[in-house]
């Protein structure tokens with residue numbers, strides 16, 4: 164690191180700062196671009212050969228501001244080619260719900276996305292979450308778009324004209340993309356820094372490997388479950404809902420236990436992709452019991468597809484036959500529909516040693532219903548990486564800069580967790596769940612051995628005693 168007072172001359176040029184970013188989805192791509200803009204030479208590692216997730220992301224205006232901070236033309240092209248408006252707004256429907264005996268049907272308008280503001284203030288997670296979703300996009304379209312921005316020749320020319328130099332793999336540019344799993348991390352005890360085997364030393368390593376990364380364990384960071392586990396089903400229906408977001412709450416009887424359970428499903432239909440609607444929703448316990456009992460693999464596939472049709476038909480207010488006729492595919496291209504597990508998580512810290520930090524879902528993750536994760540990463544965490552990169556560049560107090568990063572990203576992620584916790588416990592009154600969760604998260608901050616889901620259960624129980632919701 165160079166000190167603040169270093170005089171740079173032709174014989175004593177400033178040191179070329181080097182960063183590695185591991186994980187090339189949204190967190191990694193935005194981080195790599197922002198670090199390059201700061202003058203860092205960046206190595207970006209992505210183990211997937213292709214971007215193939217069908218997930219739809221809703222996003223706030225602040226995402227477009229972040230893109231315009233990187234390059235105003237990037238934000239312009241994003242608006243033209245990736246983002247789609249939500250002209251019919253969002254809708255919340257609740258039926259057969261003990262919480263809403265007479266049903267609920269709420270419509271909210273969504274503002275149109277505008278050209279970004281490169282001078283917009285950096286937002287924390289909680290500030291960002293207060294803003295309204297203004298557009299939607301398919302995850303793989305956004306990932307490919309940012310990846311192409313890094314590698315294409317035209318953009319290279321544009322980038323060279325601005326202050327970022329972005330050069331494709333193989334050249335000595337400021338972002339090198341390695342389409343491979345990051346090589347092993349090694350730790351230098353003397354300097355307390357992490358390095359990547361076979362590479363020159365890095366001033367900063369950003370782990371943007373998503374919620375399931377096992378790197379945290381390697382660098383001494385623990386992940387803690389922060390909600391109960393939900394089983395969900397997701398996919399893309401080849402049917403139009405003309406640019407609308409729908410959240411659908413539903414209550415069902417469970418034939419095994421005779422208890423009621425609460426289900427949630429969501430839909431985003433993108434306006435300029437008229438033939439597709441993205442669906443994701445909880446599956447019932449009864450369904451999971453049935454699936455576990457079924458031994459025949461083909462029958463299992465049939466069961467899963469039927470359950471998807473059921474969730475989709477409820478959410479799209481359409482018949483299962485119509486969903487079947489329209490056709491549908493899984494959450495990942497070429498894969499059929501599958502059941503996924505959703506559980507909130509939070510890390511005990513986001514920094515290891517003097518040069519390694521976590522960002523994005525690697526820090527923690529909440530419920531998708533909030534539309535928070537991609538934006539927590541791209542807006543809030545990326546702003547904090549920017550500040551950390553500046554501190555390293557200017558030779559500021561590194562311990563303070565790392566502490567500020569650590570506290571900041573954990574706070575951002577906690578804001579997402581707090582916003583989404585009610586949707587892990589749909590059947591319980593929102594305020595009780597949120598108030599109890601606030602208390603438990605603050606306990607966790609003081610004592611990382613707190614079992615968050617168990618403590619939440621105790622807290623809510625002391626208010627309501629609804630054992631059945633916690634099975």
Ligand SMILES: Cc1cc2nc3c(=O)[nH]c(=O)nc-3n(C[C@H](O)[C@H](O)[C@H](O)COP(=O)(O)OP(=O)(O)OC[C@H]3O[C@@H](n4cnc5c(N)ncnc54)[C@H](O)[C@@H]3O)c2cc1C
Nearest residue numbers: 186188190210220221345372373523524531534536537538
């Ligand atoms: C069903 C669903 C719906 C969602 N809807 C929304 C929404 O509407 N709005 C929103 O803002 N968010 C939404 N989210 C959340 C959003 O998808 C995540 O928050 C976001 O993908 C996190 O990005 P990330 O880059 O941190 O991690 P990931 O997207 O998980 O990416 C991690 C990347 O790292 C790579 N990687 C992992 N390990 C290595 C390694 N060792 N070496 C190299 N590469 C590696 C992986 O291949 C992957 O590309 C949703 C999530 C789900 C599951």
